[in-house]
Amino acid sequence: MTTRYEKLFADLAEKNEGAFVPFIMLGDPTPADALEIIRTAVNAGADALELGVPFSDPVADGPTIQKSHIRALDGGVTVNDAIDQIRTIRSEFPDLPIGMLIYGNVPFTRGVDKFYREFAEAGADSVLLPDVPVREGQPFAEAAEAADIHPIFIAPAQATEETLEGVAASSKGYIYAVSRDGVTGTERESSITGLEDVVNNVKRFGGPPILLGFGISSPDHVRDAVAAGAAGAISGSAITKIIDKHVEGEHPNPGRVTDMDALKKELIAFVSAMKDATKKA
Template sequence: MSRYTATFEALKERGEGAFVPFIMLADPSTEESIEIIAAVVEAGADALELGVPFSDPVADGPAIQKAHVRALDGGSTVAKCLEIVREIRSRYPDLPIGMLIYANVAFVRGVESFYREFADAGADSILLPDVPVREGRPFEAAAEAAGIDPIYIAPAKAHPRVLEGVAAHSKGYIYAISRDGVTGTERESSVEGLRDVVTNVQSYGGAPVLLGFGISTPEHVRDAIAAGAAGAISGSAITRIIDSHVVGEHPHPGRVRDMASLTEELASFVSAMKRATIKP
């Protein structure tokens, strides 16, 4: 049984949804990133989505773009990101770990070796946000050969053919978004249309659906669960918390001003978001 399957089944038995925080690897440094990730796991995260810094993150809004830049300023490399994944896997052997990585990284490293590297480090899944399902076959084949679950995005207003493809080819979970645009924009998150997305995807026998893009409050999480999602992913809200505790600006490396204060705020946020997954 995969870690995703085991986690979703255990949560269902307890009457809970999944809360999945997104964390940018090596933001602002390798060592600090490990402490940050450990803090959110200890606070109740059910799984992780971890980003690999990239210079042109087209699906991300300002908050996560800044995290990409900050990590790169601090000297992040793919090799260092793999080290972090290995460390987190060693600490949390049963925790599902998903990766969000832009396709250029896979191309540069060679698609087959790219997936093998992340599988060997302990990743369970990889989402390439700039690769739609219609273009995903070469990546998908390499992922499955390496034992990695390929994840695809289900857009809010997708054509049924797209949702059918997402349902058929996503393993582990499906990343549904309730609105157009990039992550973390100022527009209020909305679950309008999410029930239709979930219903349509599940009608094709798809994997559990997680809602992302704009999830920043416990109310958003409760709404996502009520709409039929198996859980919710929150990235920009967490990234903004980290940003508020980092000193140093581009192009100079940043550092966390007070790690104890940061981890305390992150733990409070994650705990509140996790409580919101408990079904009444």
Template sequence: MTRYEAMFQRVEGGAFVPFLMLGDPTPQACLEIVRAVVSAGADALELGVPFSDPVADGPTIQRAHIRALEAGTTVDTALDLVRQIREEFPELPIGMLIYGNVAFTRGIERFYQQFAEAGADSILIPDVPVREGEEFIAAAKKAGIAPIFIAPAQAAEKTLEGVARASEGYIYAISRDGVTGTERASSTQGLDQVVNNIKKYGGAPVLLGFGISTPEHVRDAIAAGAAGAITGSAITSIIERGGSHEELGEFVRAMKEATR
């Protein structure tokens, strides 16, 4: 049984998965933040690797990329952090969100193998759609990494079928079109349609992301049939303004409680 399978069996109601940028605001501070959110009830982690041109991200997470890069975070730094997180939390599912240029630069097979050896369970490359993912899927499976693809809110049936077939661990469904972030007003109307459009093709459990920033959003995601929710920008905003670990913990506990 994979860590994702065990996690989905273990959770009551649904999973809450925070997104954190590795190295934000510094590599050591990031480790402390990971410990705080896991202690507060995070069921899994989605971890970003900083990149200079994060096209799928809104302003809040773009600034997290910049802070991490300015703190000296490299791909090798990120691998070291993943190793430390895996050592501390051996049963916790660890998903990575990494832009495609990182994989191309390191060599696709080597890229997946290195993150597998560090302890990652899955990798989502947001700028590689499923129709262009064959080489990535093959390399991921060879390394024992679950490939994750995004299911857009208004995707064609062929795209959703491909995402459902190719994604392992979970399917990342987005609650709206556009980029990540809380800068745009988020609406949870129509989430059931988003989830049902994906579920009819079977596949892995569906996690909803993009603009999920309040407990109400999480409750609506679970009510719509999602297996859980991913929150990034709302957490990153707390980190950006120097919020305490206690504040982060309170936020994560409230979001996790909303899954039950």
């Protein structure tokens, strides 16, 4: 099993820091642009990556990230293109944990064993299937571990004890704990409350470190997540909104970045501030 997550969390604990993990859609708006955006986020301080593979029906995502799926698909990006991008990222950042967020239809279509093997060979460390709950996840988890991939499961905000126990037992690398109910990037994203209760509820069942996601859009949210006992935080919609501001072209026309320098400047400022917020007093 890969050890990049374990090493990251150990190194950050020694420095008294949490992890900041940006979510970025592969191929949005083009593969070349996405790679430049990813490089910028890493160089600005991202501790790990969560990367999306474009899908036509992203049910766990709100409108902002849905647009990123659509832009990439309109540009003709395929799963094979995404795998190629992962190879490039892994070659440039050999020690960086790379997590994938991919909808369940992709492994169904490609064949579960083949799917995990392909992503492992490309350099991915983990795969989260947001539309596959842990109660249905055993075949995926087994195939993932056989391919040397960490299976990641979501701990919902209002989960039963049975669900949380299953998430803790089946997740490797980290647990994705949801800060509140709903989809990503909704109007409620600025109201993140009760994080300590969320974290403690998941921690009762053991398992790997907890990263909080959904609605994490400001340094205060990251600070609160770390203070609540999470190992770090994942932010997606806020970063996707930055990209969205600098992309022109609407469905069905492929989008393009209008000013990459301006996009990178804004992204660097955001990622730097979010990373700084992981540093404990």
